[in-house]
Amino acid sequence: MSARESIEVELKLDVDADQPAPDLAGIAPGATTAAPAVYELNATYLDTPGHDLAAHRITLRRRTGGTDAGWHLKRPSHHPDARRELAIDFADAPADGGVPQAIREAITVIVRDRPLIPVAEITTERTVTLVHAADGAVLAEFCQDRVIAHAHQSQLTQEWAEWEFELVEGDAELLTVARKRLRAAGARKASSASKLARAIGAEPRAHKPARLPKKPTALDLMVHSLATHRDALLTWDPLVRENAFDAVHQMRVTARKLRSILTSFPEILDPAAIAGLADELRELGEVLGQARDREVQLEINRGLLALEDRVPDDLRKALIDDEIARQERSLRTLRFALSSARYLKLLDDLDDAIANPRPGPDADRGAVDVALAGMEHAGQRLRKAQKRLDLLDPWSDEWVEQVHRIRKRAKAVRYTADAAKPLRLKAAKKTAKRAAVIQSHLGDFQDTVVNREQIARVAALPGLSPAAVFVLGRLDAREQTRGRAAVQAYLDRV
Incomplete structure (x- = not known):
């Protein structure tokens, strides 16, 4: 058509x-x-x-x-x-x-x-x-x-x-x-x-998050945050279907922020009323993540090969052509998921949680108190993970996995702090900024971990030319150096 x-x-x-x-x-x-x-x-x-x-x-x-x-x-x-x-x-x-x-x-x-x-x-x-x-x-x-x-x-x-x-x-x-x-x-x-x-007649108005009152309750903050990110989800959805630039990434981040709000502040809304909502948002994030990972991997592969004077045809096929095919398959899967009854029900459940919020035990508490407590809890989990890293052998598999866990917990800290930003808390802005730095450095490291695993898989393909294997060895060494530099940049900041 x-x-x-x-x-x-x-x-x-x-x-x-x-x-x-x-x-x-x-x-x-x-x-x-x-x-x-x-x-x-x-x-x-x-x-x-x-x-x-x-x-x-x-x-x-x-x-x-x-x-x-x-x-x-x-x-x-x-x-x-x-x-x-x-x-x-x-x-x-x-x-x-x-x-x-x-x-x-x-x-x-x-x-x-x-x-x-x-x-x-x-x-x-x-x-x-x-x-x-x-x-x-x-x-x-x-x-x-x-x-x-x-x-x-x-x-x-x-x-x-x-x-x-x-x-x-x-x-x-x-x-x-x-x-x-x-x-x-x-x-x-x-x-x-x-x-x-x-x-x-009078044009109907879509729900827009009302300005928070001077002394908002935790429920005020929750509804405001959910509505803000729900509206972002509605904006990115059609762009994802068109495969517009950066749309998959932004919709994935939005889904994760929605889930983080619910899991970081679990007692603001009645847990029974939103049972399963966080899980559905996690599933949405995962299917978006599969498409986003393919998108990122293709971009990285192109960047890696751009540094090479000569790229054997079989290596270009393995890292570029085959990756394009995988990305196209993941996008088809994503479009199917976005048209499923499960996804549409998730949207309806979000709308209901915003329009008809069922108060939980913390609903009437002050938004500032709840936000600060949420940031403190997320920060404690991050610090615990960081201390655990000191007990492990550097660069062991367990150590690498712990670095990945630190990155995920830094992301949780950032999203929790972002949810508090409408309150104009200086602590929220500083916390989010510090967490973003950690997330950035360790995200770069995680990219190299994934890239080196991919390089090893491609190197093991039967019939690969010696020239391709040689280039892969050079790419692996380059990624190893980049990964160690990213971890050092993180260690220099903590």
């Missing part, structure tokens, strides 16, 4: 009906305008019965007419005037008129197992004027819209007029000039973020 992803950067402004549009010729040096073209656009907007997509500022429509008929999914972008648009032509969509699979996957984390139903019908009479640069390139598209919208739930029909100015090859400066010129011609700030939002 062919899908087009783009960033839509546009101005949306309200105007009175029949408001004369300004002449946009000369809006940029040498800019001219083409003759207007008129289209009739008919769109059906879909959402869940509870308007879950609208609550996350997402719109899904099936539209006929105009130059881009088909399915369109619009999602927020980091820029206030921009939205991400996923478009699929009817020719590439299901013949039965159902929602295309690529779009379903992009909104699974929001929609889950809830049905998608028509929530509004919107007809737009659109007059389009293209703005051309001196060389003929299209800088922008100016749309004058007459809109008739009917909302299914309220049975309300509305009519209004609006202007849209969308960049094509123009830049941010052109958008600024256009805003001034259109406002001067009588346009006003848009009353809603989208046609759908205006059609269905």
